[in-house]
Amino acid sequence: MFEKIFSWITRGSPISTQPVPRDKEMITKLMSMLNNTHEKEFSCDEVFELLDQYAEQIIKGENAGQFLSLIKQHLDICKDCSEEYESLISILNAELA
Amino acid sequence: MSKRTNQDWISALKSGGIKQEDALADLRLIIINSLPYSLNNWIQNSDPRFEPLTEEVSQETLLRVLDKLDTFEGRSQFTTWVNKIAVRIALSELRRRQWKNISLDELIDENKLKHPTMIVSKSASSPEMSIEQKDILKRIERLMAQELTEKQRKALVAISIYGMPMEEVARRMNTSRNALYKLLHDARLRLKDRMKKEGLSPQEVLEIFEAG
Numbered sequence: 302m303f304e305k306i307f308s309w310i311t312r313g314s315p316i317s318t319q320p321v322p323r324d325k326e327m328i329t330k331l332m333s334m335l336n337n338t339h340e341k342e343f344s345c346d347e348v349f350e351l352l353d354q355y356a357e358q359i360i361k362g363e364n365a366g367q368f369l370s371l372i373k374q375h376l377d378i379c380k381d382c383s384e385e386y387e388s389l390i391s392i393l394n395a396e397l398a
Numbered sequence: 399m400s401k402r403t404n405q406d407w408i409s410a411l412k413s414g415g416i417k418q419e420d421a422l423a424d425l426r427l428i429i430i431n432s433l434p435y436s437l438n439n440w441i442q443n444s445d446p447r448f449e450p451l452t453e454e455v456s457q458e459t460l461l462r463v464l465d466k467l468d469t470f471e472g473r474s475q476f477t478t479w480v481n482k483i484a485v486r487i488a489l490s491e492l493r494r495r496q497w498k499n500i501s502l503d504e505l506i507d508e509n510k511l512k513h514p515t516m517i518v519s520k521s522a523s524s525p526e527m528s529i530e531q532k533d534i535l536k537r538i539e540r541l542m543a544q545e546l547t548e549k550q551r552k553a554l555v556a557i558s559i560y561g562m563p564m565e566e567v568a569r570r571m572n573t574s575r576n577a578l579y580k581l582l583h584d585a586r587l588r589l590k591d592r593m594k595k596e597g598l599s600p601q602e603v604l605e606i607f608e609a610g
Contacts (some may be wrong), residue, residue, distance in 0.1 A: 324527065325607050327559045329533060332607070334558050335593070335600035338586040346576040353474035353482045371604075375506070379579065381489075381564045388436035388485045393478065395435040 334378060343368075343375045348382050356389045360397065407476040411467055422460055428477055429456040429484045436485050440492045455491065459484040493563045502570040505562065506555055534603055537596065545592045550585035553578060 343351075355372050358364070376383045402410070402421075410421035433452045434443050442446050462483050470479055527535070542551055549571065556562040568578040589602065 324532070324535065328602055329607050330558050331554075332553050332604045335586055335590045336604065338583070338600075340587065342583055344576050344583075345579045349482070349486070349595050353478040356482075357474045357478055372556075378562065379438040380561070381493075381575065385489055386499075388489065389478070389482055390486070391438075392432045392481050393433045395432070397578070 310349060336341070337374065339374060339382050341371070343371045345375075345382055347374055348375045348379070349385075352382075352386060352389060356386060356393055360390065360393045399573045402476075404470075404472050408467065408470065411464065425463070425477075425480060426460060429459055432481050433484065436481075437492070439511065440489070448505060451488070451491065453479045455484055457487045457488050462487070467581070487575050493566055494569075497562060497566045502552065502556060502562075502567065505560055506552055531607060534598070534606060537598065538593070538603070541589060541592050541596065545588045550559060550581060553580060553582055554585055557582070 340383070351368055351372060358366070376386055405423060405448075410417045411425075412418075427492075430452050431549075433455060434448075437448075437451075441451065461478065463480055466483075470476065542554075544552065553567050553571065556567050557564055564578055565575040565584075568575045571578065593599065593603075
């Protein structure tokens, strides 16, 4: 049943070449997420506010300050924010080159 | 295009007239030239949809920059702040296009959510799982059914298992990405807490499933 759903939703999409997620893969994804869950977490809006500052500090190898672990925790959990962070880093790296 | 300081940018963009126009034109070029580096995992430069997309994104970004100009606090380069906004707009659009034909209800069979044992899978008879793994899976399914609201279960499964972007799930649930993140944070905390009460830790479960 999952194979059918997964192949339907991924048809024509960049992820259509990925293998169908098996139960073990599903449970490990969920558990990894729970493992990275903390009482205090930054929300997407909070991370977005700081993302430009954070990305520049990472590129320069500077200490990203007190928010470092909270931003990183969020990026480990939130795929949307993580993609945006990686995209911004790509731009900053290109500027340096 | 001469290099502007943060203050130069802000001053020009607030000034109106030709100074503002020049600054916007320069900013548009910066955005257009930056986007290829950030979008190459999503769309190739050679794709005919690439140029119209970057033009659309740059226009939207400039509008948002002007609207939010007073919120720039100078803690980064102005162009980094602008590119951050451009990336958000670009990826939001690309995600919307990628998932536009997929409804949440179709993605997650509603019937599965009503039957606690069917949330993750009907894998009880899966031959490649050990008895211990099957038992843990059933326990976690039961905990999810008991601890989480239907909305939380649906969102959690869509995002963490099927990989649907958070903002796409949020759109379908008529909420914001930020609000959904907080809803799911609550869900994760509840689940983790309940697992702990039942003597299960996510790390231990991971190790059991990664063992084979």
